[in-house]
Amino acid sequence: MRRVYMDHSATTPVRAEVAEEMYKYIIDNFGNPTSLHSFGRQVRNAVEEARENVAASIGAKTNEIVFTSGGTESDNMAIHGVAHANKNKGNHIITSAVEHHAVINTVKALGKEGFTITIIPVDKHGVVDPDDVANAITEKTILVTIMHANNEVGTIQPIQEISKITREHGVIFHTDAVQSFGKIPVNVDDLGVDLLTISGHKIYAPKGIGALYIRKGTRWKQSLFHGGSQERLRRAGTENVAGIVALGKACRLATDDLESEARHISQLRDRLIEEVTSNISYVNITGHPTRRIPGHASFCFQYIEGESMLLSLDMKGIAASSGSACTSGSLEPSHVLLSMGIPHEVAHGSIRLTLGRDNTEEDIDYFMEVMQPIVERLRAMSPLDQETEFQMNSECEACKVSSSCRA
Amino acid sequence: MKQDIYLDNSATTKPSPEAVQAVVECMEEIYGNPSSVHRKGLEAARAVNRAREAVADQLKVDAKKVTFTSGGTESNNLAIKGAASSYSNRGKHIITTAIEHPAVRNVCRDLAEDGFEITYLTVDEMGIIQVSELAEALREDTILVSIMYVNNETGSVQPLDKIAGVIKRAKKDGKLPLWHVDAVQALGRLPVLPTKMGMDLVSFSGHKVHGPKGIGALYVGTGVSLRPQIVGGGQEGDLRSGTENVPGIAGFGAAVRGLVKGEGTAAEHMASLRKLLVEGVLNGITGCRLNGPPPGNIGAAPHIANISFNGVRGEVLVHWLENEGIYASTGSACSSRKQVEHSVLKSLGLSEGEAEGALRFSFSPENTVEEVKVVVRKLKEGVEELRSFAKMQ
Ligand SMILES: Cc1ncc(COP(=O)(O)O)c(C=O)c1O
Ligand SMILES: Cc1ncc(COP(=O)(O)O)c(C=O)c1O
Numbered sequence: 001m002r003r004v005y006m007d008h009s010a011t012t013p014v015r016a017e018v019a020e021e022m023y024k025y026i027i028d029n030f031g032n033p034t035s036l037h038s039f040g041r042q043v044r045n046a047v048e049e050a051r052e053n054v055a056a057s058i059g060a061k062t063n064e065i066v067f068t069s070g071g072t073e074s075d076n077m078a079i080h081g082v083a084h085a086n087k088n089k090g091n092h093i094i095t096s097a098v099e100h101h102a103v104i105n106t107v108k109a110l111g112k113e114g115f116t117i118t119i120i121p122v123d124k125h126g127v128v129d130p131d132d133v134a135n136a137i138t139e140k141t142i143l144v145t146i147m148h149a150n151n152e153v154g155t156i157q158p159i160q161e162i163s164k165i166t167r168e169h170g171v172i173f174h175t176d177a178v179q180s181f182g183k184i185p186v187n188v189d190d191l192g193v194d195l196l197t198i199s200g201h202k203i204y205a206p207k208g209i210g211a212l213y214i215r216k217g218t219r220w221k222q223s224l225f226h227g228g229s230q231e232r233l234r235r236a237g238t239e240n241v242a243g244i245v246a247l248g249k250a251c252r253l254a255t256d257d258l259e260s261e262a263r264h265i266s267q268l269r270d271r272l273i274e275e276v277t278s279n280i281s282y283v284n285i286t287g288h289p290t291r292r293i294p295g296h297a298s299f300c301f302q303y304i305e306g307e308s309m310l311l312s313l314d315m316k317g318i319a320a321s322s323g324s325a326c327t328s329g330s331l332e333p334s335h336v337l338l339s340m341g342i343p344h345e346v347a348h349g350s351i352r353l354t355l356g357r358d359n360t361e362e363d364i365d366y367f368m369e370v371m372q373p374i375v376e377r378l379r380a381m382s383p384l385d386q387e388t389e390f391q392m393n394s395e396c397e398a399c400k401v402s403s404s405c406r407a
Numbered sequence: 408m409k410q411d412i413y414l415d416n417s418a419t420t421k422p423s424p425e426a427v428q429a430v431v432e433c434m435e436e437i438y439g440n441p442s443s444v445h446r447k448g449l450e451a452a453r454a455v456n457r458a459r460e461a462v463a464d465q466l467k468v469d470a471k472k473v474t475f476t477s478g479g480t481e482s483n484n485l486a487i488k489g490a491a492s493s494y495s496n497r498g499k500h501i502i503t504t505a506i507e508h509p510a511v512r513n514v515c516r517d518l519a520e521d522g523f524e525i526t527y528l529t530v531d532e533m534g535i536i537q538v539s540e541l542a543e544a545l546r547e548d549t550i551l552v553s554i555m556y557v558n559n560e561t562g563s564v565q566p567l568d569k570i571a572g573v574i575k576r577a578k579k580d581g582k583l584p585l586w587h588v589d590a591v592q593a594l595g596r597l598p599v600l601p602t603k604m605g606m607d608l609v610s611f612s613g614h615k616v617h618g619p620k621g622i623g624a625l626y627v628g629t630g631v632s633l634r635p636q637i638v639g640g641g642q643e644g645d646l647r648s649g650t651e652n653v654p655g656i657a658g659f660g661a662a663v664r665g666l667v668k669g670e671g672t673a674a675e676h677m678a679s680l681r682k683l684l685v686e687g688v689l690n691g692i693t694g695c696r697l698n699g700p701p702p703g704n705i706g707a708a709p710h711i712a713n714i715s716f717n718g719v720r721g722e723v724l725v726h727w728l729e730n731e732g733i734y735a736s737t738g739s740a741c742s743s744r745k746q747v748e749h750s751v752l753k754s755l756g757l758s759e760g761e762a763e764g765a766l767r768f769s770f771s772p773e774n775t776v777e778e779v780k781v782v783v784r785k786l787k788e789g790v791e792e793l794r795s796f797a798k799m800q
Contacts, residue, residue: 019431037729068477070650100640109638207655236513240478310444
């Protein structure tokens, strides 16, 4: 069976060049970077070289990069660190309605600790209005955290406009660039951000490695991890050397190939969207029509359950997802789609197809070939047609599990 | 070229071929996100679960009790801060020792700033606590006791069964105290059986047991509730969010599976190497002192020997040995690049000079008798050379 991977926003395969580099630091150069002897020195140099590569890829200075265990840790570390270092200045944090759970849940946890949270809504394309941010800022505001590109619908936020506002008010600005980095230009000065999150496994490096950019002079303190003095006291714990080296390499490759890859992948993506919308009825594209990351196609197929679509596709060897990977086990429709005003029952039919450097025209052909019959079959089976709109009965257990419950 | 003799296995170990192979497999084949519902995701989720079972098997516990983290440091942070915030309504008193790794010591220091009260138990000249001191320190409002298994600098082993007895009695009296054990240096070297030994929380790190760096685990016992420190997508049963480090986890699992094979005999072998080294040095070189329990003592870990060489700066000796292809360290790797305060050695009663002249040798099951003989011979040569050089100045 043909196997097509269209879930690059969930994770990417590791590039061969990256893997090769990484193996050297598992097999032979296994030293601890803090050790004094040559085993230590050797890997310490490799870590610093990787740091230079990461820094260069986002226009940062080397000592503004801290390695972490991934995007989630970077988000937690950024937000907690700013919140706790600026407690005496204020307790107000602004975020958006479409953030990743790593941001939402961190902010919520701070909400329970006495911080006040404002959640900025988005329009039907999932875009934040910078004026809303301006209006939400108060004397007490210490942090704005708004993602660069959304993981479910691919919408790119007006980060530059927002950073103009935060700069004017002297408020610290963090952006989660996990989904944008490696796909569109990400430069910390152009964006005007103070902290920025990246994650390795979205850019063809392994899972379990990420980085946080912290602009020099930003009031931030480590408040998640305490221990050894690694990462210049900003992140304790023996460094994931192999992961770090891999991230450095992946960042360099991503920068080198950014333009050509973006061109190739957007072209495929545009064709995918075009074919889906012109050949299949009752499909809405979700997210912004143009301000979206290359490779990102997301839809709502009306009168179909997203999960059934995914399973049918999987049986045909196509890997896709309904929203973000973390929540795909959950039955709740995505908070991102709901906040864009998409009705519950339509949100249930969401699907995300995210293309990467390994996808080809033939993959799109294959997708169209299998998708059309799947849609027809599922719709024929579906009770979710226009006339019989689903009414959930809160007493009924089956209703909670499936919106196709007819009991 | 000389054959390298690596005696710095407490800083980090060489990943086992099985661990490397597991990492490679996850990089090249099993690249899905374990949370994805499609086949690629399922494969990855299975790899994670296989590793979880390997760790659970080694500990003889239920796999559900094992949570993967980014390393020993995170495990310690999650255990201590997680318990502190979860149980702060029951009290704000924590007991620990004077010789914990910075990943425990500095967490406690941070909690002290947040209004927790910390009692530090002292150790004797062998680096062992008095259990009676622990019993006296326990109070109604003691929520956590954090005592490590094997000390990373001296190899001293705490009397865990007696500690377990004291804590069990306190629990019977209606007190809370959870017991956290930093077993990073013990796994695969000495038996770690959390349920049998009465431990509630136990920390592990992959790179100390021939697995990759950047991966670790925390055992969380029945009925223990921890407040997560990293939140997000709800992975690891909501205790530790973030896309799982699948290659790291698989590599760790494979490394742990490898430990099982050598159990018992590996420890005996390392203990004999330690004995050979310690006796060789103490009998062959004047002005040396073993920091920690002597060979044969029940408080001695099989794989770590810390020795002070009078009149020699540890750092200089490390570099001298390195020229001979021998790798050792001055103390724990985490602090060896900073001007260290040698707090652990001083807790054992060492003077500044003795602490300055201390070297740590740490074995893996791969080290050989021949290697140790070479090291003893070279040490004699090096120490004599450095001492006579110091006299000339
Ligand atoms: C926007 C966004 N932020 C954060 C994360 C979390 O990163 P990681 O998976 O490395 O923990 C993800 C990916 O899951 C993401 O898409
Ligand atoms: C006793 C002890 N605890 C914790 C750690 C920290 O583990 P990691 O290096 O995985 O962060 C170490 C090692 O440095 C250690 O020796």
